[in-house]
Amino acid sequence: MSAPFSIAVTGQSxxxxxxxxxxxxxxxEIAEILKASDAAFTNLETTIHGRYGGWPLKGTYFGASAPEVLAALKELGFNSLALANNHAFDLGPPGILSTLEEVAAQNFLHAGIGVDQRHAAKAQKKMFGSRSVALIAMDAGPGPSFMYAEDASEGRMARPGINRLNVSRVFDVEADTFNALRSIQDRFLSSALERANYAQPEDPPGLNGQDKIDFYGTVFRRSDQSVRRIVVDRHSASAQLSAIAEEAGSDAFVIVYLHHHHWEPSWQQVPSWVRGFAHDCVNAGAGIFVSHGAPVLQAVELYRNTPIFYGLGNFLFHIEKEEREWSPPEVWKSVIATCNFGSGGRLEDISLRPIVIGGTEALSDPARDRLPFPVLADGSMAASILEDLAERSADFGTVLSLENGIGRIVL
Structure with a gap:
């Protein structure tokens, strides 16, 4: 029988x-909450500029950090890091190698990047007390294929990178729109080779039938309605689910992490494809499912007595002051979620401590400088964060109660 076990999960760092x-x-106060759990988990939303160097592979949203930030996370109480996200490849393969080296030097449980795809997809394990914990982390983009890890093949070298959950974006459009797009495509893209030229560095998607077209890298499908669809690749999902099942079969507690930027128009809405994949992960044996990407707090669901955090928003969010796109107040509100499991491995309860990233003063007065760390919310601020989360989670059948400024989900 498994010993009691607790894990604290936060927004992205x-x-x-x-x-x-x-x-x-x-x-x-924040550190005390994290250190009170056996495992404390976040997503490292950056790449480390270490001894392998590297070169910026992005424009405006490039980000890299010195190795010292890992020691800061360690001192704060974190011992588990997901590394799969849209910033992990911002310095290219050298950044991947430096991040792996520096994270290992700090003895974090870590997963999600690797020297090739086998390494990036591999579950990494660590003992916390008497509990074996496995971490599987993946990113679903959107992003260029070259940021994802690749195994060596004949005539092609391995590529360090990120563990990829392969998804595609398809726009269903009505017949008149579809025919107009096809007319433009026929006029300006006269050959398959020309399409390949414009698709570089990607390969153009392989499409069958007359109801789909590749329009400069975006797939449109003839339909009776107009809607965007995110389609999870069956083979890619199967590989991730097999890895989960293998670790769960060895009696490890499996943390599954997904990062993606396929957001809905309302950032706080949970995409249906994410919910379906999260359920598949739990069915395969995940002990907890955590996701980041949209920089806001999303719903919590209990599925088969397993916590699913569809989006925990931010925890540390060190951005430039002039980046005004992150001004909505929801970007600066989140929770620290502590999940307690009993001796039989069954979830007993979840406590949710509301936080304000950057401090409550800066949230109410944009002219104030933000703190470089989150603070616990109290009073009406704590109540509003938890009440909003409770309302969103209720749509998923989750009952969240408020007790003295702390949220509680009890089985």
Whole structure:
């Protein structure tokens, strides 16, 4: 019989600054919550600029951090990191290699990137007390294929990169729109080779039938309605689910992590394809499913007594002050979720501590500088964060109660 076990999960950590010199009781309160659990988990939303160097492969949203940020996360109480996300390849393969080296040096449980696809997809394991914990982390894009890890094949070298959950974006459009797009395609893209030229560095998608076209890298499908669809590749999903099942079969507690930027127009809405994949992961043996990407708090679901966090928003969010796209207040509100499992491995309860990233003063006054760390919310702010989360989670059958400024989900 498994020993009791607890895991604290947070929003993503886009960390650029070393926090270790900060002496602030508000930061200590956060650290105490994280250190009270056997495992404390976040997503490292950056790449490490270490001894392998690297070159920026992005424009505006490029981000890299010095190795010292990992020591800061360690001191804060984290011991488990997902590394699969849209910033992991911002320095190219050298950044992947540096991140792997520096994370291992800090003895984090980590997964989601690797020297090739086999390594990136491999579950990594670590003992926390008497509990074996396995982590599988993946990214679903959108992003160029060259940021994802690839195994060597004849005449082609292996590529360090990210563990990919392969999904495609398809736009269903009505017949008149479809025919107009096809007319434009026929006029300007006269051959398959020309399509390949414009698709570089990607390969153009292989399409069958007359009801789909590749329009400069985007697939449109003739339909009786107009809607965007995200389609999970069956073979890619099967590989991820097999890895989950293998670790669950060895009696490990399996953390499954998904990062993606296929957001809905309302960022707080859970995409249906994510819900379906999360359920598949639980059915395969996941002990907890955590997702990030949209920088806001999304619903919590209990599926087969397993916690699913569809989006935990941000935890550390070190951005430039002029990046105004992150101004909505929802971007700066989240929770620290602590999940407690009993001696039989069954989830007993979840506590949710509401936080404000950057401090409550900066949230109410945009002219104020934000703190480089989150603070616990209290009073009406705590109540509003939890009440909003409770309302969203209720649509998934989750009952969330409020007790003295803390959210509780009890089985």
């Amino acid at each position: 886009l960390i650029r600054h070393d926090l270790r010199a900060i002496r602030d009781p508000r930061l200590n």
